[in-house]
Structures are given as structure tokens and as C-alpha cells.
Amino acid sequence: MALSQRPDSIALQKKWTKKWDEAEIYKYDSRSKAPVFSIDSPPPFTSGALHMGHVLSYSFFDFAARFKRMTGFNVFYPQGWDCQGFPTEVKVEKLQSKDNKDGKESKGAKDGKSGKDDKSGKPKLTRQEFKKKCIEFTLENIDKMKMQMIRMGFSPDWSQEYRTIDPSYHKKVQLSVLQMYEKGLVYRQKHPVLFCIHCQSAIAKAETEDLQRETKLNYINFSVEGAPLSVATTRPELLHACVAVLVNPSDERFKKLVGKKAITPLYNKEVPIISDNEVDQTFGTGVVMVCTFGDKTDVAWMYRHSLPFIEAFDNRGKLLNAEEFTGVKIVEAREKIIEKLKALELVTRQESTQQVVKLHDRCNKPAEFISSVQWFMKLRDWQDKIKRAATEDMQWFPQFSVQYLIDWANFVEYDWVISRQRIYGTPLPFWYCEGCGAIYTPKESELPVDPALHEYNKKKCDCGGQIIGESSVCDCWIDSSITPLVIAGWPDGDYEKLYPATLRPQGLEIIRTWAFYSIYRCLALTGKSPFKEVLINGSVLGTDGKKMSKSLGNFEDPEALLAKFPADSLRQWAALSGALAKDRPFSYKDIEYANSFVTKLWNAANFVDKALEGYKPEKSNKAHNFSITDKWILAELDKTIEVVTRSMHEYDYYAAISAIHSFFRLSFCDYYLEDVKYRIYEEAENKAEAQYCLKTVLGATLKLIAPFAPFISEELFHELGFAKEEKVESIHVSKWPTPTGFEIDEETGKLASLLHDLISQSRKFRSSKQIGLNEPIESLEIGLPEELISNFSDIKLDLSKIARIKTLDVSSKKELTTQFKV
């Protein structure tokens, strides 16, 4: 049958997606005895549509999945959705405020306590209503993203789909938290959190914006053994919460003071003088006062040096424990306290300085740290175990990327705050007594629970205190850090069949979170590392080499690209641009190049299809009448299969796709097809051998490219009858090609390159004399080294036919010489 024009890519995509779905070729077979290859693929965050980063990374996972299927693995490739989290809340709030015609935003949803907007007094969504909106928004996004994934030709087993909002998922998350609680790894404690005193809400760092501003740096005298010690601070209003004075251990000026006590001005409190490497000797006087809490460093220092904790102000920003200044607001207190210190002649200097403050992005007021009760998971003592698991139990691709995890593990200073005062998240499965702080947990059979809504809340503790259901939800990494367990079916008994996962593919930027927390939690829950191989990909930059972002105008939308290019081309772009763990600028040229390759493949297949008319396999197999070029192309094919196979095993998709492209384009299309044309058209006696080679090479190439270009390879695999011959439903479940085992001797190799060299020279000659390729050349005299002369007859016919030279004469020369005549 003759192939027509290259088919429309959308029609192709629809046709094969449907067939693959019906034939369930991507389905994991739990009864199969084949070795399992399981992929713990990232559940994308469902606050929007797919972006180019997804296109790049999910293409990588898909290459792996398709390759492994073809090499005989029982591939387990689920796809999840990471649904809950702050960005979704923000987007839903924005949508809500758009609906409000007066333009006022709903703040009620934010504080996690009340569903009413206490500022405007207007009725707003309740907690439950808001949550419902978030879920609706999420489901819409999942539909959109799933559709895009299908259009990209990604091949997860959709029967294994999971969502982190599903009750079954919540149940597992809560169970995992409870089990870690049983092991003593979860606790409840007072902890500083970022808080907006204007909006009355705890906020995440991600909700803040930096503001560079000018402020006053005040030099204030403390005293040590009666002598003054000058300390520079921008926040004198926190003096009452000063718990220590820090100096750098290598600072000669203060070495003698370390270990002694300093007396704070105004409040006359005795605080220790401690040395710490993080103190900048050149800033201010080189002496820092540590307060609870001026900023994040204060928090770090407080934990590091086990300093006592003084509540500096309440959640309305009014000073606490500050003697005469108690109840005064922060900004006002700053001025009043400086005035008083000046009056006492304790301020020696004031100078302007630049500082960066964190503003709440909704109200543009400075965020403060305040103390609040939070839930924690113990990370201390786990760093070494995590590092050991990552280095001993796992192989990282590329190797250096494990260093990101090690660095992070070394850096962790305090435990993981797992509670968030938000709405859209997995509820923490705990109750606590308001009075004595006793903690109550649900039974496993009660899960999933929302303690905030539970009737248990009406009960009293043994101590007589009221029992309160926790209303905080889990950090979203609590949800996603157990994916290796969830996909394996944990906690059911036979989860170990699929645990640990074979492969964890993920982005470089979330090694510190997703990889780190997954290893930690899975180790804590099972004692076993969660995966064996980690594949790290970088992110896609704009064409200008900068991080892709809508505001920079270097943003590419996959949706728009899919309208212009077939998925097969986009996927090849991913392979072409994706050196592991490296950020790559986006390139239209790569896509266009990939696209032209798809066309090339189609056209070459078209030629082969016609050339195979009347082909009788038995003729070629028995005759062994292979020409030099036949032997050469089969040997080249073998080399390519070897390189591609090795590269695929190593997740080196760049190497794989380049090898395929260059073999097919250069060796096969540019040389071999030209070499055999005369044998096909002129019914040469060794035509069957040429047909055999054409068919073998095309068939193998289709398979090699199948993981990268699943649609076009499938179409051609069926159109040219390979599927029927191999009795398989799809190229994607066919066997990965193995080398034909065709040995090529040195002599044959030399003759093949001599032939191609002479053809090339003839073309140069034509080019210089402006002779068209279809006009014959009268004669060619060739001077050849002795050792090539005897075998020259093997390529003589090919040369005269392919280069269209009427007469060929050969004589013995030291080196190759050519003399063309028109």
C-alpha cells in the first residue's frame, strides 16, 4: 500500500490514544512474572495548567516508561495529582473577589479560623464552602492537565490515578502521621511563625515580598562588668525580649567576653555572651543582641543556643513583658524607647542603614514573627540516616545531584513545622486538651477524620480541660512525601511488591523538599529507602536564558506549542534539550529540527514502502548476496542500536536521540537510500538484499524512536505491516531491537568509506562544473593504493550507478587520486 502525505498530527494523536486506551497497553499487570519497573512520578501541583517544565520532565519519565516496557519490564507508572496547598487558596480567593462587585477581597478564608470577613462585615464563605470551591477549582485543573498529558502522548496507567484530596489518600496521610506520632516523631510545641498583625493570620514565607528600605541603626550601650558594650540594633523596641548577646568567635575584640554576662539597658536583665560563626564582625559593632524574635536569624540563634523564650508582643503587635512599655504598639514603642535611652545617655550613635523587610503580599504591612503552637516532625538525628539512604541505597542521575540533598541534610537546624493554619489541606488527626495539653488520636478505623468538625470536641479531658480538635492542616509536603508508599498500596500487607519504587524522577529544585522528605518519612515508616534510582531534571529557561516567567515575557505555553507542532516533535525537543539536571533555554529551532525529522521519517518510510513491493524475504535471507553498502548499513545499524540502548539505560536521552537522528538522517537517508535506488528501480539481481536492509533498518529505527515519537512510529509500524508480522498490538509493546549481529570486516568498512568518498568527490566535481545530478559524467580515472585495488570490483558497479559515471578506470598509486572528465 502506498503511503499518502504525512497525516495530520491531531488526527494521529486521537486515533492512537483511543486504540492504546482500548488495548490497555500501558496497564500494569499484577499477575505478570516479568520484572517490575515502577515509577514514582511527581504528582503535579494542580493550581494551573501544564507549563514547559512539565512538558520537559514528564517527557523524560515517559521515555523511561516506554523504553522499559519494550525491554520486557512490567512497568508500573501511576499518575497522581498534588491538589492541596496555598497557591490554590490564593487563586480561589482571587476568583472570589472578582465575583464581588465592590472589589473587596474576602479575607475570611485566609485566617483559617472564621469564615466571615470581620473587616467588611459582609457574609463570606465558610471554611467548608471555601474548601469546596478549592476542590472544584482543582478538579477543573486536573481535567485540563490530564487532557494535555494525553495529547503529549504520556503513558501512565490511568487506572492507577490518585489525588491527594481523595478520602483514601487523606486516610493514608493521616495514618502515616499517626504512626510517626506513635514512634515519638511528632510533637506539639510553641514555635515562632511568620504572622501578619494587620490581617491576624499566620502566613508562609511564600506569601511575603521583600522591601528594601532605609532605617536607623542605633548604637546602644549594654554593660559588662561595669564597662559599656556597644550593640547596634534597628529594633530597640525588642530590647525587653533580648536573651543573649552574640559575637563572632574569631573576633579578637570580644574573645575575652565570651562566657561572661551582659546587662541589658532599661530592663537590667543579665544575658549570656555567646560566640557564633554567623555574626558579621563588620556590621555595627560586631556585637548582636538576640531577641525573640526580630527576624529569622534570631529564631535560628534561639534554637541553636537553647536560649529562653520571651514573648515580645501579642498578635496585635502590642508589646508584652516590657514593663512600662507593655501594650504599646511596635512602631510607637521604637520611638519611645529610643527617646528614653537617649535621655539615659545610652545611645552613642545613630546612622542610616538599608534593610530588607518582609511585607505581607496582601496588605503590604511588615510581617513579624510571633510565637504560636505548632506541630513538628523530628528531623534532628535523622540527617545521617537520610544521607546514608541517599548515597548507599540509591543511584542518582546525574551523580552530582545527590550533593544537593547532602548539603541540605547538613544544613537542617531545626525540626519540620508540619502544621499550617490553612483550610485546603489534609487535617492533622489530633485533638489536644486546652488545659493540660494532652494529645488524643483517632483509631485507624475512624480515618480520615477532620478533628475540627468531630463530636469528640465536646468532651472533656481527664484533667477537666476542654478537648479541642486541631484545625490546622498538614504542610503539602506531608501529603506528597509518602507517594512511594501510596502507589505501592501501603499499608496493605503486600505493598512491598511495589516498594521501594524503581525510579523516582523529579526536578532539581525540589530535592530539598520532595526527595528529602520522602526519604525521611518512608524510612521512618518502613525502615526501607523508598526508591532505587533518582532521575533529576533541570528546568526550562526562556529563549533568553532567564527563568521562564510571564512577567519577563519569555514564557512559552505548551498549549500554544501543541497547536503548532505535533507532540512527537515537542517530545524530541525535550530529549534534545534535556541534559540531566541542567537548566536549558527554550529553543524553537530544536522543535523545528525535530519536526523536520518526523517529516523525514515519514518520507523515507514512504520510499521504503514502495521499494518493498514484491519483496520476498526468503530470497534475500538465503542468497547472502549483500553488497558492500548493505553490509555497511547493517553494521551502522548495530552500532546505533548499541549506543541508543546503552544511553537509554543511563537515562541519557540526548545521546540516544542524537544517535538515532544522525544514523537515520546521515547514514540511512543521505547515503544508503541513494546507494540502493538504482537496484530498486532497475530490478538488479541483488534487489532483494537491498529490500531486506531497507526493511530491517526502518523497522529497527521505528522502534528506537518509538519512546520519543510514539505517534508517528506507531502509525508507520502498522502501515508498513510490522505490527502484523510481529503479531503485536502496538509498537510500544513490541520488542526493543537487538543488534543484527552482522559483523563487518575492516576491508568492507574501508571499501564503504571509499565508495562514499568517491561519490562525494563526484558531487563536488559536478558542483564545480555546474553539472546537474541527473546528467552523467563521462569518465573517472582513479588512482588507488595497491591493497584496495583487488577489492575495488566490489564497489565498481555501485559507484558508476550511484555517481552516474560512464567509464571507470583504476590504476595503482600511492594515494587516492581522481580525474573526472565530462
Place this chain on the structure above:
RNA sequence: GGGCUUGUAGUCGAGUGGCUAAGACGUUCGCCUUACACGCGAAAGACCAGGAGUUCGAUUCUCCUCAGGCCCACCA
């Protein structure tokens, strides 16, 4: 400031302790040759960032400098 990473033709980018350092895009020239003009053929274009060291020999290994990128931290 810390960690990682990169610096190869006009552009994007492979690769190697020693033979003429891939390929693509772009450029120039010639071709609609019965698969393909989304094509074919030919050509030009690189002191492999700079400096020092190791070595018989370095673009490749080590160190320094300079310049990018990503992540983290960020000054009281």
C-alpha cells in the same frame, strides 16, 4: 555570603589526555536528481573564557582569575 553548575565557530550545543574538535540553526554557492524544497549537494566559519600547574603531550586533569546560571542564606 554558601553550595552546585557552566563558559567550545554568528547562535545553540556534543565530545576526547595525543590523528582533519560532532551535529543543528544561520551564512554563501549550486540543484525541483522518480521519498522528501519541512528537501538535496557543496563551501566558509573555533588560538575549545583568561592565566598558572601536572604531563613527553591538555580543549579534556588540578589550582587561580573573570563572567554567566540555579538553589539556599541574607545582617541584627
